[in-house]
Every structure is written in C-alpha cells, then in structure tokens.
Amino acid sequence: MWPHRIWLGAAVLPLALLVPRDAPVPHILAEPPRTAPHPWAAAAPQPVVVRRAAWHADESIVREHAVYTGAVRAVFIHHTGENSDYDCGEAPELIRNVEEAHIKGRGWDDIGYNFLVDRCGTIYEGRAGGITRSVRGAHTTGFNADSVGIAVLGDYHDGEKVPAAVIRSLAALAAWKLLPGEDPRGKVRLRSTNDASRYPKGEVAVLDVISGHRDTYRTRCPGQALYDELPEIRSLAAAMRADRDAATEDAGNRPGSSH
Numbered sequence: 001m002w003p004h005r006i007w008l009g010a011a012v013l014p015l016a017l018l019v020p021r022d023a024p025v026p027h028i029l030a031e032p033p034r035t036a037p038h039p040w041a042a043a044a045p046q047p048v049v050v051r052r053a054a055w056h057a058d059e060s061i062v063r064e065h066a067v068y069t070g071a072v073r074a075v076f077i078h079h080t081g082e083n084s085d086y087d088c089g090e091a092p093e094l095i096r097n098v099e100e101a102h103i104k105g106r107g108w109d110d111i112g113y114n115f116l117v118d119r120c121g122t123i124y125e126g127r128a129g130g131i132t133r134s135v136r137g138a139h140t141t142g143f144n145a146d147s148v149g150i151a152v153l154g155d156y157h158d159g160e161k162v163p164a165a166v167i168r169s170l171a172a173l174a175a176w177k178l179l180p181g182e183d184p185r186g187k188v189r190l191r192s193t194n195d196a197s198r199y200p201k202g203e204v205a206v207l208d209v210i211s212g213h214r215d216t217y218r219t220r221c222p223g224q225a226l227y228d229e230l231p232e233i234r235s236l237a238a239a240m241r242a243d244r245d246a247a248t249e250d251a252g253n254r255p256g257s258s259h
Helices: 004-010 012-018 088-107 163-176 230-253
Strands: 074-078 115-117 123-126 147-152 185-192 204-206 210-212
Touching: 074 163, 088 115, 088 123, 088 204, 123 163, 147 163, 163 230, 204 210, 210 230
Parallel strands: 074 147, 074 210, 115 147
Antiparallel strands: 115 123, 185 204
16 A cells, blocks of 8 residues: 555546546536526535635636536436545545646546545535536536536445445435436436447437446446445435425425415
C-alpha cells in the first residue's frame, strides 16, 4: 500500500484512465435568470451537499459554463477507481484530482459527475451550475441529458463491503433529484446520443431508472460490490419518496388544514 501522500499525488493518472469517456459538451444554453421558477417540485427532501467552494474546486481551469437539460429521469452510479480505504478527510483532495483529470486529462469543460459521495456518505457538489438545477454532465456516454451522474470515491471491487452510509446517500440523492412520477424501482426509455455507448446513436434503450455506468457503456464501473447494491439503493430511494408522500398527506388531513 502506498503512503497516502504519494498515492494521492499519483491518483490523477489512474483516474484519467477510469473516468467515463465522452466528448466535450457543446454549450448552447445560458443559465436561466435566478428569478425563474424551479422547474419541478422535489419528491423527497434535499440532502446536505458540500459545495464546490468547500472542497476548493479549481474554478480557474473550468472551461465553460453549465448546460441545462430537462428534469432528471435517470440516475447513473459510478465509482472513481481509487483504493477505498482513504481517510474521509482526504475526500476534497481526491475530488480535486478527479476535476483535474476530467478537465486537463480529458479536455472536458468541468468535472463530469454531478455529485460525488465519499465512503463516509458525505455528498459533494460536482459539476457547477446549480445543485437544484438539471445540469448536463459528462458521466455516461450517450445518456448525459436528463440524467444525473453520481460517483462514489473508491473502487468497491467484488467482495468489498459498501458502507451503509454510501448506500443511503446514493438513495437520498436519487429520491431527491428524480422527476416526480419516476419510480426509482422502475424502467425508463432514453434515446442514445453517441455510438460509443452500448446503444447506437438514435436507439432507444430501456434502462433501470437507477442504473450503473456499465449498463450503458463497456466498463466495469461501478465496482461489482457497488453494482450489486443497486437493488437496495432503488428500494431505499422509493421508500424515501413514499415517506415524503405520506408526510404530505398526513399534513393535509390535520384539523384546520385547507383542501
């Protein structure tokens, strides 16, 4: 095992090889006015998210501003590929390594993932443009529009245990970001925009609403242990949405409430 100082410094190279492949995204839409109404009402509460400023994103290397797409219809789960035994205090540095690999190594406009999660379950803002907005990432070749990409820092190869905090954070993000009406346990039809994916450009793919990167691209991402947890993530996300619905209904039925 490398000392963490050496390992962290060397992390950019393997990340450059492991990050999802996609071309730089053309920027055709400007950010809507800040006074514009929110495009959708969240079906679950927003979890706590560490902002880019807090993990010290290098904004000087970001190439272009965000592109906005339709409301989120699918969630794609990724891993970043490092050893999973890092100290959670090192997560900001690991994320900066990912940012550098994506922008300087891949030539992308910004970090590809919309969110990242460390092994302690802490959620970090990824691509800039607004946590509550539908920002097009560069995370899942052919399916970056109307979706959200979430990467877990680590490898999670076969046989490695995924922390319960990671599973819960992934479910919470999915429950919050998905368009109301999309069942986290259900299927979604998405049209591929890139021949490099498992689906030729123009083909409609029927995917799990919460899928792994490998479901649309020839890759081992996410690690097998994390991929095996997708059914649990789907069920937990659905339960979180059901809890919000039940709480809303209960509030509406209380004495004195208006209908």
